[in-house]
Amino acid sequence: MPTVTSHDIYEAVQGIFQSMLGVNPQLVSLEQEDEALHNQGIAAIVGYAGESDGSVIFTCSLELGTILAGLMLMEEEVDPESEDVDDAVGEIGNMIAGQLKNLVCEGGDEVQLSIPVIVRDGNYRLSVPSSYDRWRLTCFHIDGAPFYVEMVSSEPLE
Numbered sequence: 235m236p237t238v239t240s241h242d243i244y245e246a247v248q249g250i251f252q253s254m255l256g257v258n259p260q261l262v263s264l265e266q267e268d269e270a271l272h273n274q275g276i277a278a279i280v281g282y283a284g285e286s287d288g289s290v291i292f293t294c295s296l297e298l299g300t301i302l303a304g305l306m307l308m309e310e311e312v313d314p315e316s317e318d319v320d321d322a323v324g325e326i327g328n329m330i331a332g333q334l335k336n337l338v339c340e341g342g343d344e345v346q347l348s349i350p351v352i353v354r355d356g357n358y359r360l361s362v363p364s365s366y367d368r369w370r371l372t373c374f375h376i377d378g379a380p381f382y383v384e385m386v387s388s389e390p391l392e
Contacts, residue, residue, distance in 0.1 A: 238337045238385070239392045240264045243371050246333035247383050250326065255305045259373035262380065266391075267370045270359050271384045275299065276319065277353045278327025279360065284345035286338050286389045288366060292327035294381035296354070299323045301377065324350035330383060338389070360386070367391040 244264055251259045277293035294302070300314045303322035312318050327350045338345050362368065369391050371383040385391065 237390060237392050238334060238387065240266075240369055240371075242337050243334065243369060243383065243385055243391075246330055246337075247371060247373065250329045250333065254326075254329065255302060257305070257375065259375060259381070262372040262374055264369065264371045267368045267384070270361070270368075271370060271382055273353055273356060273358055274380075274382065275355060276323050277358070278324045278350040279353065279358075280327050280331035280350050281348040282331060282335055282338070282345050283348075286345055286387060288362070288385065288387035288389075289360060290327060290331035290334055291360065291384040291386075292323065292330055292381070293384075294323070294375075295379055298375055298377075298379040298381060301375070301379075302326065320352045320354070324352050334385060338387075362386050363388075 251257050271291055274293045275296040276299040279291050281289045296314050299319045300312050303312045303319045306322045331347055335345050366386050366388055367390055368386045374380055
């Protein structure tokens, strides 16, 4: 099974933000983490399973989620409480997970993705076995609002 690197995670996020949203996120940090990521307001969680398993989490403030939905829909104003925000955040999480799945499957390994689960304004804790690797990417959107991407994997991440 190919090893996904921390740089792969950033490249996947950067490529999606540039191609789908027309923005270049500023990398703040990319580091291995022991503690679970907390919801920042809205989160998309996409699981994957097969010869490797884990999850990809994308989370940001509801305000940033609304901005991202507007960029995806090419609309200036989006209601923060609308399903459009859930759909946009879910799609961003799904696209990031899909890009990372392609890297995991490079050697022909079979891995399936779940549909995105959206969590709003609540605390969640995604418990994973201590043997799993957890990498967290922190970026700033062009307006200075942070967002986070976390990849948790049963396979080692570098």
